[in-house]
Amino acid sequence: MPAPETTHGIGVSPGTAYGPVVQVAPPVRPPADEPAPADPDAALVDVKAALETVARSLEERAAAADDTAQQILKATALIARDRGLAKAAGKLLHAGRGPAHAIAGAVEEYAAQFEALGGLFAERVTDLRDVGSRAIAAVLGVPAPGVPRFDVPSVVVAEDLAPAETATLDRALVVGIITEAGGRTSHTAILAAQMGIPAVVQVPHATAIPVGVPVALDGDSGEVTTNPDPSLVEAQRVRAARRTKALAARSGPGVTRDGTEIALLANIGGVEDAVAAGALDLEGVGLFRTEFVFLSAAKAPTVAEQTEIYRRVFEPFGERRVVVRTLDAGADKPLAFADLGPEENPALGRRGLRLSAERPELLDAQLEALAVAARETGADVRVMAPMVATAEEAAWFARRVRENGLPKAGVMIEVPGAALRASDVLGEVDFGSLGTNDLAQYTMAADRMQGALSDLLDPWQPAVLDVIAAACEGADRAERPMGVCGESAGDPLLALVLVGLGASSLSMAPSKVPVVRFALSVHSLAECQELAVVAREARTAQEALQRVRDRADRQLTDVL
Amino acid sequence: MATRTVTIASSVGLHARPAALFVEAATNTGLDVEIARPGEDPVDATSILGVMALGAKFGEEVVLTADGDGADDALDSLVALLSRDLDAE
Structure with a gap:
């Protein structure tokens, strides 16, 4: 052993x-040193056999899959068995390309045609390249990708x-x-x-x-x-x-040991999430990311289409609150119908509310659909804008929200500038919500997508905690509630610190709600405030975490 | 040689599921069936990549041709298929 x-x-x-x-x-790529085939016709037999292997394995997976996946897999198997694809590969073999390069070349010929067609056709390119990568693996005798x-x-x-x-x-x-x-x-x-x-x-x-x-x-x-x-x-x-056992012993609304109510909410990204979260013991939704619903759309969804989706998202929550974040496209989440072209620094570019300012018709259609769906379902719908930096932007957004008949407007606090001036920014709206993932990214100047910079993105970084503290103080001066909807709200120790800093609601992946509920139930508000002070006195992220872990109640740390 | 002209009734165009159903049906005829936009070069109707690369959208016309025994019947059944909204079914 x-x-x-x-x-x-x-x-x-x-x-x-x-x-x-x-x-x-x-994914498998053709080897750079692949020799030209000695016998192109024999090589074509190998290529066809590889494509057939891929088609068969896709059909086997289709047989075991549910209805939607089954149709996609069957259609993909048809691509692998396509005579045109094999013919194109044959031509390349006769032109002196090796089998793997011939497959890759044939795939790219079709991919270029599909991409030129755009829209739904362009989306099939992923399936096509997947077939190519699998066939290359088969012809090289290496494991299939995925x-x-x-x-x-x-x-x-x-x-x-x-x-x-x-x-x-x-x-x-x-x-x-x-x-x-x-x-x-x-x-x-x-x-x-x-x-x-x-x-x-x-x-x-x-x-x-x-x-x-x-x-x-x-x-x-x-x-x-x-x-x-x-x-x-x-x-x-x-x-x-x-x-x-410990988590099962607690249920209901979030509350500290001494009775301060802290709403426990879910982060969701679509209808399926809504149905799942709606059935759980939580107080509503603190972040409904609307762009996930439209990621695959080739053109802007209509008001009627959007209304139907929102209605299905709101319904599972009855009269509970649903905080909707308006379209947050750009940067790492480009949308086919809202693309303003490439940018050198997309994370610092025209994304979030800045995109809505360029394309206000997209925002208006979304707000109109949200208002109709809210009226039809009776849900407590509150709308907030992403990437707000100034009080003017907050005012512009709030006006549009109210013009569309929605009662409550808020802003995400994820830009350090907005956090530092939270009192002015929140003065224009009804509530604020800290997006700690982006707030950490912008405070520490570290790309969220860059795994190697994970340490800098740690929400325990004392500088990030300071910026959060400033935002909460501003919210307090403006007498507006401040929630947290970043991943940090689902970390039970950090959740205590956030409450200590002034957060009045915590929104997280639904699976994290029970442990956060338990964490709150064994600490008083004063203890949370003390943990916040202790964390901010630390010099490093690791030290902040360690200090809070040492001071937190044993009932919590014993189960972490 | 049998020829038919038909308007695409599938709302997403001849793409994804509608394209797969059409190619499957064309293959099952056992004949050499071709499909083209009017006046353009035809492509093999049993090639899903060829059919999708046509990029035929909802409301556009395509021309089907086939040779051999039963070509007329085969094309009639393919015309009937393309005249339905295959994505909605």
Whole structure:
């Protein structure tokens, strides 16, 4: 039995997991030194066989998939078996290209045609390239890219997971996720938390762990242990059981030990999330990210189309609150119908409300649809704008929201400038909500998508805590409530600090609500305020976390 | 040689699911069926990539041609298929 080996990553989705490793193979590219085929006709036989292998494996997956996935997989199998594709590859083989390059070339010929057509046709390029990558793997005799098929509960390990890959994972079989890249706020991390699968990112050399090796992971501490000692697995299991028991003993609205109410809300990104979160013990939605609903749309959705989607999102929450963030496109989330062209620094460019200022008709259509859906469902709908920097912007947004008949307007506080002048900015609206992921990115000048800068993006950075404190003080002066809707609200220790700094609501991945509810229930408001002071006295992020962990109530730290 | 002209009734155009259903049906005829935009070069109707690369949208006309025994019947059934909104079914 090989010795246990422990490494540390960043825990991004809570819970512990234990199981054999399944490695996600990276996309396969043709080798640079591939020789020209000695016999192009024989090579074409190999290429056709590779394409047939891909078609068959897609059909096998289709047979086991649900209706929607089944149709997509069947159509993709048709692409693999396409005579035109094989013919194009044959021409390239006769022109002296090796089999892998011939497949890649044939795929790109069609990809270029589809991209030129645009819209829905252009979206098929992903499927086409996926077929190409699989066929190249087959012709080279290397593992197919993507998540392999497996039938025992396993820990999925990858360099990084594409959002589509994460979203299609089988929750019953994937007990945990480990990635070598990715970051605290990468979409993989957010989706894993939403799906309730324990996950650790930024784990060094994770992709080098051999397939089948047993691994234990802790999605809170970020600890990953290969060939773990049975006692460690047992200790993790015991702690998980203790945690389950402690969390199950609390329910209902969020409240500190001494009775201060702190609303516990969910972050959601679409109808499916809404239905799932609506059934849970939480007080509503603190962040409904609307752009996720439209990411695949080729043209701006109509008011009627949007109304229908919003109605389906609001319905599961009855009369509970739903805070809607208006379209936050640009930067890492480009939309086909709201693209203002490439920018040198998209994170600092025309995104969020700045995009709405350039394309006000998009915002007006969205607000109109939200107002209709709110009236029809009776939900307590509040609308907030992303990327607000100044009081003028806040006023401009609030006016448009009210003109459309919506009662409550707010702003996200994610730009340090807006945080420092929160009293002026919030004076124009009804509430504020701290987007701590972007606030950390802009405070520390570190790209959220850059995994290597994860340490700088740590929300425990004392500078980030100072900016949050300034924003909360401003909100207090303006007598406006300030919530938090970044991932940090779902960290039970940090949630206590945020409440101590003045946050009156916390919005997070729904799977994190129970542990945050428990954390609040064993601390008084005064204790939270003391933890906030202690955290801000620290010189480093690590020290801030350590100090709070040492001072927090044992009832909480025993289950973390 | 049998020829038919038909208007695409699928709201998303001849793409994705409608294209897959059409290609499947064309393949099942066992004939050499071709599809083209009026006046343009035809493509193999059993090639999903070729059919999708036509980029035929809702309301646009396409021309189907086929040779051999049963070509007329085969094209009639393909015309009937394209005259329905395949994406809505």
